[in-house]
Amino acid sequence: MNRYEFLKSMGLTGAALMAALTSCVHDDDSVVNALTISPVQSGTTTTPATSTTATTPTTSTTTATGNGTDLSAIKNRLLTVDLSSQAASELKKVGGYIAQSGIVVAQVSAGVYVAVTQTCSHEPKKQVIFNVSEFYCTAHGARFDLTGKGKNSFGSRGIAVYKVATDGLTLVVYS
Structure with a gap:
């Protein structure tokens, strides 16, 4: 209802x-109708650095990319994604995302991934998606930047952002 x-x-x-x-x-x-926004076009997105660290109200994130990353040493895994699987096909394109196990993972620029909780801080509904260059809750329009900081009053409490590492074949989300 x-x-x-x-x-x-x-x-x-x-x-x-x-x-x-x-x-x-x-x-x-501002409410963004996520179903009518055109897909990300090459060269029109905000591109974070390949390696970033940002603090949010609940956690921090490190986005690691590139081959040679040793994923076996990662503890506190929350989600492991086989990037060659059909289920991860949306992650192969910039602006694509998946929502799995209560986590939204998006490719925000070429080879750079960001993962956040799927549960909105405005009301605890699992309706957060990635929308062009931000995370967006389809329930009431809460908006969050790539570091989890709220962009409007509905998103003012921010959302949890997780650490992400990939070796190009596998992506690991961890805390």
Whole structure:
């Protein structure tokens, strides 16, 4: 049941329904319809450095890329993805993402991956996706940058970002 259906079931109609539906929207919020945004075009995305470290309210992330990375030494694995598998086909293109085991992994630029929790901090719904150059919750429009920092009032609490390492064949998400 979404908010509209809930409010209607409570007997709200007309102007009262519209007032209730718009009461938690702020001027700085922008809602992005994730289903109608065009795919990332080459050369139009914000490209983070190949190796970054950023602190968020709950965790930190290190995005490691390149061949020669020793994945066997990684402890606290949360997710392991075989990049050659059909299930990971979306990760083969810049702007592509997968959501698996409560984690969203996206290729944000050529060979650079970022992983975040799929659970939104606005309300605990597993509806976070990657959308062009940011993470976006399809439930209420919470937006988050690549470091997990909120970009609007719905995303103000940020989301957890995980460490990612890849050797080009396998991708490991860990804490």
